[in-house]
Amino acid sequence: xxxxxxxxxxxxxxxxxxxxxxxxxxxxxxxxxxxxxxxxxxxxxxxxxxxxxxxxxxxxxxxxxxxxxxxxxxxxxxxxxxxxxxxxxxxxxxxxxxxxxxxxxxxxxxxxxxxxxxxxxxxxxxxxxxxxxxxxxxxxxxxxxxxxxxxxxxxxxxxxxxxxxxxxxxxxxxxxxxxxxxxxxxxxxxxxxxxxxxxxxxxxxxxxxxxxxxxxxx
Numbered sequence: 001x002x003x004x005x006x007x008x009x010x011x012x013x014x015x016x017x018x019x020x021x022x023x024x025x026x027x028x029x030x031x032x033x034x035x036x037x038x039x040x041x042x043x044x045x046x047x048x049x050x051x052x053x054x055x056x057x058x059x060x061x062x063x064x065x066x067x068x069x070x071x072x073x074x075x076x077x078x079x080x081x082x083x084x085x086x087x088x089x090x091x092x093x094x095x096x097x098x099x100x101x102x103x104x105x106x107x108x109x110x111x112x113x114x115x116x117x118x119x120x121x122x123x124x125x126x127x128x129x130x131x132x133x134x135x136x137x138x139x140x141x142x143x144x145x146x147x148x149x150x151x152x153x154x155x156x157x158x159x160x161x162x163x164x165x166x167x168x169x170x171x172x173x174x175x176x177x178x179x180x181x182x183x184x185x186x187x188x189x190x191x192x193x194x195x196x197x198x199x200x201x202x203x204x205x206x207x208x209x210x211x212x213x214x215x216x217x218x
Contacts, residue, residue, distance in 0.1 A: 001114070001115055002112050002113070002114055002202075003112065003113055003114075003116065004110040004111070004112055005042070005110060005111040005112060005113055005120055006105075006106070006110050007040050007041050007042035007045040007046065007105045007109065007110070007111075008040060008041045008080075008105075009038055009039075009040050009101075009102055009105055009106075010038075010039045010040060010041065010077075010078040010079070010080045011037075011038065011039045011078040012036070012037070012038045012098060012102070013036070013037050013038075014034070014035070014036045014037075014091060014094055014095060014098065015034065015035050015036075015037075016033075016034050016090075016091040017033055017034065018033065018034065018035050018087075026062045026063055026085065026087065027062060028062060028087050029087075031089050032060065032062070032087040032088060032089065033088075033089060033090065034087065034088050034089070034090055034091045034093070034094045035062070035085055035086065035087045035088075035094060036059075036085070036086045036088075036094040036095065036097060036098040037083065037084070037085050037086075038083070038084055038098060038101060038102075039078055039079055039080045039082065039083050039084075040080050040081065040082055040084075040105060041071045041080045041081055042071070042080075042081055042082075042105075042111060043066040043067075043070075043081045043082035043179075043180060044109075044111070044122045044124075044147065044149045044184075045104075045105055045109035045110065045111065045122070045124075046064070046081075046082045046084055046101070046105065046109075047064060047082075047084075047132075047133070047147075048104060048108075048109040048124060048126065048133075048147060049084075049100070049101040049102075049104035049105045049108075049109055050064055050084045050086065050101060050132055051126070051129060051130040051131075051132040051133040052100050052101065052104045052108075052130060053086055053096075053097035053098070053100040053101050053104075053130070054097070054130035054131040054132050055100075055128070055130040056096060056097065056100040057086075057088065057093045057094070057096035057097035057100060058088055058089060058093040059086040059087060059088040059093055059094055059096075059097035060086065060087050060088070060131065060132075061084065061085070061086060061131075061132040062085050062086070062087040063083070063084070063085035064082065064083070064084045064085070064132075065082065065083055065179075066081060066082050066178065066179040066180055067079060067080070067081055067082065067083075067179060067180075068179050068180075069179075069180065069181070070179075070180035070181070081180060084101070086098065086101075109124060110122075110124075111149075112202070114206050114209060114210075117209055119150075119151060119154065119205065119206075119208075119209035120150070120151075121148075121149065121150040121151075121154065121155075121158070121201070121202060121205040122147060122148065122149040122150070122184070123146070123147075123148055123149075123158075123198035123199070123201045123202045123205075124146075124147045124198065125144065125145075125146055125147075125191065125194045125195045125198050126144060126145050126146075126147060126194075127144050127191050127194075128142045128143075128144065129141060129142060129143055129144070129145055133145060133147075133186070136171075136172055136186065137171035137172055137186050137188060138171060139171060139188055143188060144188065144189065144190065144191040144193075144194045145171070145186050145187060145188050145194060146162065146168060146186070146187040146188075146189070146194040146195075146197040146198050146201070147184075147186055148162060148184045148185050148186070148187065148197070148198065148201045149174070149182050149183070149184035150182060150183065150184060150201070150205045151176075151181075151182060151183075151205075152176035152177065152181070152182070152183050153208060154204070154205040154208045154209070155174075155176060155182060155183035155184045155185075155205075156176070156183060157204050157205075157207075157208055158200075158201035158202075158204040158205045158208075159173075159184070159185045159201065160204075161200045161201060161203070161204035162185075162187060162197035162198070162200045162201040162204075163187070163197070164200070165196055165197060165199070165200030166189060166193040166194070166196035166197040166200065167189050167190070167193045168187040168188060168189035168193050168194060168197045169187065169188050169189065170185050170186070170187055171185075171186050171187065171188050172185060172186035173185050
């Protein structure tokens, strides 16, 4: 049975009027006066949530970084696996963006595992990208993507399966090890193709988990 691994938001803060020096370091535009920050236990789900925020509010993702080793090796109890920062023209827009992030993390963007095993993967279809992930992929805002992440070998095997299963193109390749020692890719295509790619990726990851040395038997 496939079971979700749900991310947890660990800390959130909003700065209504950010200081000049910090604004400079974050590369904020003159009209971006407010920022919102959050940390969470799963990075890829949070990148997805930050992208969703750009669709629901007048905000931009101005900083998003994964932490080395992942949440299992966090620097503090509220560090988690990632920090994300949104900027907007006023506190109301930033708050709406942060609310969108939290809603996505609580209800949509999950890693999964199989039969309570120790293998985890992320195979998430985004039907309409926001400004953040569309920029990362070099595609038009609003196009679909398949967001695929898994452990190193599983990720490589799964990406190959996904590319062969559907009419999709690889736009971003996360060669292992990532900061959290995973790997993966962002693929683009039609919504149905992205969904098929996610399904093929998931099937491949589960196959490795269940039969890690299968090739030895021919």
